[in-house]
Amino acid sequence: MSANFYYGIEVFLNGMMAGVLYSLVALGFVLIFKASGIFNYAQGVMALFAALTLVGFQNGQIPFSHLINAIFGTNIHHFGWHMPAILAIIFTLMVMVLFAYLVEKFVLKHLVNQEPIILFMATIGLAYFMEGFGDLMWGADIKKLDVGIPQGGNIWLEEKTAFLGGPDFYGFYLDNLDMWATVCAGLLVVSLVLFSQYTKTGRALRAVADDHQAALSVGISLRAIWVIVWSIAGFVALVAGIMWGSKSGVQFSLSLIALKALPVLMLGGFTSIPGAIVGGLIIGVGEKMFEFLIGVPFLGGATENWFAYMLALLFLVFRPQGLFGEKIIERV
């Protein structure tokens, strides 16, 4: 086998690992969509916000310090402590739950029974709001995030697999962080599926997804469910934020992972959990392989920006209900 073949496999593996992360973010979307019919565009910004908050807690930054400095002419920045990662994660989680509560109280509650597209646009507004708010609170500079996950290429794997492809092949180069992320995301995906299928809350969540009014009439609190779902989405955002933030720093571009998850949703269907998982893997592998085989050699690269969308678009034209959706019978 030629070295190129093995590099192809390496690309495939990297695609799988990216795909798992896409699945994770997509799952955040699916959960909120199933429970409240809201297509939450703010999911990506939530990841950014969570990562910003985490870094802020870890480094002991004073919230809104820039604003305070501007108004009062002071020069404050840090509390002067350094918080252990695990504690900071717990605090950040609490912030995300608080955020879920506030979103329910100030936004969702007032938009009940609005058309889905109005709700969607409200989440775009929410995304803008959070982006500005996060920057106001913690500053917009690029921050380094380190919660102790090993980084860099896995030397061991590279050395052990170097023999496979002859003299031109140096072994599979896989990033430690990516592998960690894959394991975490995989675990999270499994536990979310178990949660929604086998717990009482999960059942209530699915009931709400099927029919709001029916769920209300059997005594399920819609508002409690929404807070729970948005908290879970916040948790998912935090995990995604940690993974992405450790890799490329905490900055605005982190919020763009939401845009990566959208085609996954189109492919898998907005309401299907298996769809989100399989769709994520297809897109992850597909865009990396397309870039490797066609993008770089023939199209000048950077095809990852649009490949996922084009794939999803073409797919939808032939199967509008997505991978796992049921065929839609229209009635009049």
Place this chain on the structure above:
Amino acid sequence: MNTQDSYVTADGRTIGPPMMEVKNITLRFGGVVAIKDISFDIREGEVRAIIGPNGAGKSSMLNVINGFYHPQDGEVWFHGKKRHAMKPHQIAEQGIARTFQNIALFKGMSTLDNIMTGRLTHMKSNMFSQMMWWGGAQAEEVANREIVEKVIDFLEIQAIRKTPVGRLPYGFQKRVELGRALAAEPKLLLLDEPMAGMNVEEKEDMSRFILDVNDEFGTTIALIEHDMGVVMDIADRVVVMDYGKKIGDGTPDEVRNNQDVIDAYLGVAHD
């Protein structure tokens, strides 16, 4: 009576030869058979009712007639010609209009605009002329407005002309929907439960409108209705469906005395 000949009814209306014939229609959704091997005809100028219990396949039948569903088997003949598979909007162009079981008005528009949409199949001015609002487009707009105003007068809804339809009470919404279908000046008018959810007075009004449409404009009408009294009063002929099958077909009197129909309505043990 001979199936091809015209005849005159007791109240003096002329019923012509069949304009719409459905032959051996079968419609399936996956494994579910919604309509099974049904044939009947609708004669020119008559009021034809389709009745049957819930889930009998009546609405599906109307959907087949106006091309929204495509049956797996069977043929639809219109004006003596076999109809090929068509899109619903092409069928509307041929002069088939309908109302819906659950009101399907355009919520963001006024009564007037809703009824004007019924004229869309008659409005052909090009986009450029519309953009300029000159000559063709404006003349066409005014000409069609005149027809719509006649419909508005006929249905006695002048006062709500410019009201957004979302604000109207249920009975008026039903009337506006009828107006939208009438504005198209259809040859065949399909009414899906035009009187559902109405009180006696509203039903009387609606019955009067239906009979007047039939009488004054000579429009052929096929309607689905649950109220037996109304059906027996206004229909010339009745098709009875049950579980996707036709179990009776004939004048109201014939149908009333049909044993299968009586069984379906009063209930017998199904084996």
Place this chain on the structure above:
Amino acid sequence: MLYREAGDFKTTYAKDQQTFPIAFDRWGYRLTLAFAVLVVPFILNDYWTNAVVLPFLIYAIAAIGLNILTGYCGQVSLGSGGFMAVGAYAAYKLMTGFPDLNIVFVILLSGGITALVGMLFGLPSLRIKGFYLAVATLAAQFFLVWLFNKVPWFYNYSASGQISAPERSLFGFAVTGANAHPATSYLFCLGFVFVLAWAARNLTRGANGRKWMAIRDMDIAAEIIGVDPLKAKLTAFGVSSFYIGIAGALLFAVYLGAAEVGEAFGIEKSFLILFMVIIGGLGSIFGSFAGAAFMILMPVLLKNIMVGQMGWPTDLASHFQFVIVGGLIIIFLIVEPHGLAQLWRLAKEKLRLWPFPH
């Protein structure tokens, strides 16, 4: 007491169908127009032209375009930035490829080319609806930006990857390039705005508009009463993209002068125009103007207050801008999903009854 229909009897259907049925509105409209043509050009300075007036006029065209698609036909698009880029690059290629072509035709042709591209990306709308379509239009956004970035032919192989507008003039006055006078640029854009807004109003109040609104309100019923959904949606995509393409061409040629695709026509532009439409009012031409004015004026105002008056750093002000825009979007959707146009309508209803509220 002035604001009445009473006494203003309509004796023909044509009169009843006019745009401003109330005499007071008709005069208001004529006065605004006269003011815009006869007074504004003489009081404009560079700052106001560049910071407020030109962007307002150009984005108003884009907002009308998106409003036709989203507000009237109900198809949400997040690809406006990409379509503006098509208009800009088409204008660039036309200007550099055919130096003798009149600038007005360049702009119109750019709109036409964008309309074709828009219709191409509108094709899936027949099969996909709602969110799926909204997300699918992102495909257009990302693909188009990538295309103009990666294919050197589009930017005439220039080393910087930028496109820049050569000078073109109309009736002897420069409208593009560095020598264009603010008043000329203003009048040039104003002409497009006036004609396009007028055409949009006519299109949306007649048969075409009813087809679009029927598709928006209930697509299945629309099809059954005789609206061809493919044709209706494609014309909406076409007309909408025509407008957005013209806005893109004007933005590049008249306002920016030089542009780089990712920076000038990125996804933020798509959102900006969508926000204008939401805040201004879905399904309203007036709303498109109101929304564009709001979204252009607000940042200028914030910047003036926070940076100019209070001496805050610029980045802080821009963060605040995000918070305020996001918050306002949410508030508008909660309080008045039909935007500024609806508030205006409500105010007029009140005014008609005033001073006798019963």
